[in-house]
Amino acid sequence: METLLLNSDDVNENAQMGELIPVIEDAFAAYERGDAQMPPKSYIDLPQYNGDFRSMPAYLDAGEWDAAGIKWVNVHTDNNEKYDLPTVLGTMIYSDPKNAFPLAVMDGTSLTQLRTGAAAAVATDHLAVEDATSMGIVGAGVQSYTQLEAIATIRPIEEVVISDLDEERVAKFIDAFEDRFEIRAGSIADAAACxxxxxxxxxxxxxVSREDVGEHTHINAMGADAEGKHELADEILFDAKLVIDDYEQTTHSGEINVPWSEGVLTDEDIYGAIGEIVVGEVPGRTDTDGITVFDSTGLAVQDVAAARVVYEHADENDNGYPFDLVGLNA
Incomplete structure (x- = not known):
């Protein structure tokens, strides 16, 4: 037996968004049903490097298949400027649950981008208006690309507004999608009105202020992933149907972490978890809903589910580099 080494190109080639979205939805459902083990995300804080590490292990039993793995990921905000490296780097180890053999070691950075986009698409499918055709994005970094790719898979997006202080990043984003969408640069208010x-x-x-947001806008709050991060005005959270991915993670490091820790936002303000909606325990969008918000911190079960898709297809397609990591062939 050999372990498959998969780089960024291999991950992207073997994880088509149309397949990934329902798999991530299955992961939310399994987690809600209790068919998963996911210890809390652990942090190693490195203020001297303006960064941190996070370890994210999980086991997932989706019925017809099960999977296990761990992602070692970081956020170092000075990486691009100082080292010409991405802010977020990740490595995923995907293992066979029945015997613990490491089936693959793969690029976790691309995997994170893909599963994060897919998670937003799952939430959007359940919480956005059915005839949504316009999408705004605040932040033109690497995560913005898979947000559009994924959401355009489940809604007929025609118009896109991208907002970022970095004009070069905005231009790059527009260049990537102008053949497929009516796309333009705009203010945060322009994006939030979509x-x-x-x-x-x-x-x-x-x-993002309350005045910026359209009366029936669905918001995927994807940026907050550590204590103190906060993109949306509290008034938006108070007025919205507020859906989270995981209580422990969102109250610790999600979009709601600041107002929740201050006691301004309480558990009563949280409508429910995305898993509850997926399995049908509570409804998603209804005719009476206005603003909806999905607070996403990213779950390890998403990484494991996405890694399974990547590994299975890469193995079928003879992609990647097989090597004797464990030394069974020595």
């Missing part, structure tokens, strides 16, 4: 809004920034002071 049918769907995804925020993918690392800010610690809210940049």
């Amino acid at each position: 049918d769907i809004l995804s925020t993918v920034t690392p800010v610690e002071s809210p940049i």
